Amino acid sequence: MSTESSTSKETKNPAVDGSELIEFKDVTKRFGSNVVLDNLCFDVSSGKHVTLIGPSGSGKTTILRLLMTLVKPEEGTIKVAGEYLTHETKNGKLVPASERHSREVRKNIGMVFQQFNLFPNMKVLRNITEAPVHVLGLSKDEAEQRARELLELVGLTEHIDKYPSQLSGGQQQRVAIARALAMRPQVLLLDEVTSALDPELVAGVLDVLRDIAHTTDITMLCVTHEMNFARDISDDVLMFDEGRVIESGSPEKIFSEPEHERTREFLSAVL
Numbered sequence: 001m002s003t004e005s006s007t008s009k010e011t012k013n014p015a016v017d018g019s020e021l022i023e024f025k026d027v028t029k030r031f032g033s034n035v036v037l038d039n040l041c042f043d044v045s046s047g048k049h050v051t052l053i054g055p056s057g058s059g060k061t062t063i064l065r066l067l068m069t070l071v072k073p074e075e076g077t078i079k080v081a082g083e084y085l086t087h088e089t090k091n092g093k094l095v096p097a098s099e100r101h102s103r104e105v106r107k108n109i110g111m112v113f114q115q116f117n118l119f120p121n122m123k124v125l126r127n128i129t130e131a132p133v134h135v136l137g138l139s140k141d142e143a144e145q146r147a148r149e150l151l152e153l154v155g156l157t158e159h160i161d162k163y164p165s166q167l168s169g170g171q172q173q174r175v176a177i178a179r180a181l182a183m184r185p186q187v188l189l190l191d192e193v194t195s196a197l198d199p200e201l202v203a204g205v206l207d208v209l210r211d212i213a214h215t216t217d218i219t220m221l222c223v224t225h226e227m228n229f230a231r232d233i234s235d236d237v238l239m240f241d242e243g244r245v246i247e248s249g250s251p252e253k254i255f256s257e258p259e260h261e262r263t264r265e266f267l268s269a270v271l
């Protein structure tokens with residue numbers, strides 16, 4: 001992974017050891033006059049787990065929303081697995097990609113949101129098989145086989161025939177994780193996935209994610225306020241402030257020896 005910003009101190013990570021799966025190049029995102037991301041550059045190598053930390057409003061979720069094409073950048077380009085996501089630069093101009101192209105590239109990405117967003121009228125099994133059948137074209141049997149394996153991974157085999165309303169929030173979130181993985185994405189985006197949970201349910205969900213991080217080769221980009229979790233799973237941590245990466249590095253470096261005063265302030269408030 002590497003990061004840099006043309007307006008901030010360049011921060012390069014030496015651990016660039018794989019192909020870049022996610023590439024942000026000079027990405028600027030504005031909402032009206034609010035510059036939320038400011039000329040942002042960073043890469044995530046295949047198989048790495050990268051956590052975004054920083055104060056509320058610093059632009060972390062916007063990065064995940066850009067990757068999901070829920071919002072589009074005003075400037076700059078984003079590549080996933082070597083393909084431009086929404087725009088490419090031609091002769092110095094941003095040229096939009098076709099919707100079809102964006103949709104294809106997006107298939108590499110799965111996301112788990114703060115709210116679980118399960119289909120309330122479908123049982124657990126069908127929540128997981130729906131997209132693989134209708135988007136990937138898997139047979140019902142193949143999709144169900146995949147769903148059963150994933151339900152075992154997230155520890156919910158015995159709940160396969162329940163509706164979401166019959167599950168706890170933590171169990172629903174574990175279904176949402178299984179549902180995202182059922183599409184076999186190369187990248188898993190996690191957006192504060194435990195924030196909506198009662199405190200006693202948080203550990204179960206984080207344990208499942210730790211397990212996935214340690215036993216699969218999926219690339220993860222994670223926004224979290226759970227610093228111990230970030231420390232456990234991350235290869236790299238990016239500290240955001242006002243839409244820029246102000247510091248990046250291994251969890252040991254960021255959590256034990258932060259260089260930037262804003263990082264120290266942020267960590268002393270959350271740790």
Ligand SMILES: Nc1ncnc2c1ncn2[C@@H]1O[C@H](COP(=O)(O)OP(=O)(O)OP(=O)(O)O)[C@@H](O)[C@H]1O
Nearest residue numbers: 031034036054055056057058059060061062063223
């Ligand atoms: N759809 C939108 N329309 C207008 N402003 C938006 C929109 N989405 C985000 N913003 C603004 O962009 C800024 C960054 O928001 P973002 O959610 O990316 O921050 P964040 O770092 O994830 O914060 P938090 O930790 O609180 O979730 C905020 O000022 C927010 O109000």
